[in-house]
Amino acid sequence: MSELILYSLVAGTLSLAGGMFVIWRSTSVMKVITPLITFGAGAFLGVSFLDLLPEAVEAVEEPHPVFIAALVGFFIFFALERVLMRYMNHNHEHKKHDDHTESLPILIVIGDSFHNFLDGIVLALAFVANPLLGLPTALAIAAHEIPQEIGDFSILLDQGWSKRRIIWTNICSSFLTVAGAVIGYVAIGMFENSLPYLLAGTAGIFLYIAASDLIPEIHHRAGHTHLYSILFFFLLGLVSIGYLVSLAH
Numbered sequence: 001m002s003e004l005i006l007y008s009l010v011a012g013t014l015s016l017a018g019g020m021f022v023i024w025r026s027t028s029v030m031k032v033i034t035p036l037i038t039f040g041a042g043a044f045l046g047v048s049f050l051d052l053l054p055e056a057v058e059a060v061e062e063p064h065p066v067f068i069a070a071l072v073g074f075f076i077f078f079a080l081e082r083v084l085m086r087y088m089n090h091n092h093e094h095k096k097h098d099d100h101t102e103s104l105p106i107l108i109v110i111g112d113s114f115h116n117f118l119d120g121i122v123l124a125l126a127f128v129a130n131p132l133l134g135l136p137t138a139l140a141i142a143a144h145e146i147p148q149e150i151g152d153f154s155i156l157l158d159q160g161w162s163k164r165r166i167i168w169t170n171i172c173s174s175f176l177t178v179a180g181a182v183i184g185y186v187a188i189g190m191f192e193n194s195l196p197y198l199l200a201g202t203a204g205i206f207l208y209i210a211a212s213d214l215i216p217e218i219h220h221r222a223g224h225t226h227l228y229s230i231l232f233f234f235l236l237g238l239v240s241i242g243y244l245v246s247l248a249h
Helices: 002-015 017-024 026-031 033-058 064-091 100-129 131-158 163-174 176-186 188-222 227-248
Strands: none
Touching (some): 002 100, 017 026, 026 033, 033 064, 033 131, 033 188, 033 227, 064 188
16 A cells, blocks of 8 residues: 555656646746647647547447546536636626636646546556556656646646645645545445546546637637647647657557
């Protein structure tokens, strides 16, 4: 168990590296925030289509329920954002009705936290199958998390969160990898069968964040300009995830 906790700490700590770089160079980052948000949108879609959904489909005999789970995750976050928008609009009546991004940070933190928790369960399953897989799995988790964390930190910084709040929120979120590893180790039988559907649900969550919040924000910021730079950074987010996933496998 102690080895597993150590590996989960390694995964959680290393995954924060990209985001900490964004905080360290925050002044420079704010000058290129639109490309970074675009990179983040590509990374979210890449994690969904190139990592979570394929992994979920490979683990089941009948893939149809996997896509239903993804749709459920998408719908849950659509409903959650509507609730948050109503609550925030009620408490901040001076906000415009078309300013829907006030709920974006909360959605990102919840989605990333759930993803970290599932990463811990994946790590536990690999460790139980073969303890020698513990460290490689932890490194693989950290590798594919780094591009996403860069996008997360950039978006939270752009939404007006302080550096301290971003750092502590993401540290707490990363510790859910440890919680997932411990719970997965103790209750491995329960998670082994349901994990593919949980992964698919997380993919649906990330699809919603990218399609509903990030891409409209990119269009709003870039307008009719910056065609090639926007496409480049979007593809860079996709390709980065795809490359790291291929290395992990």
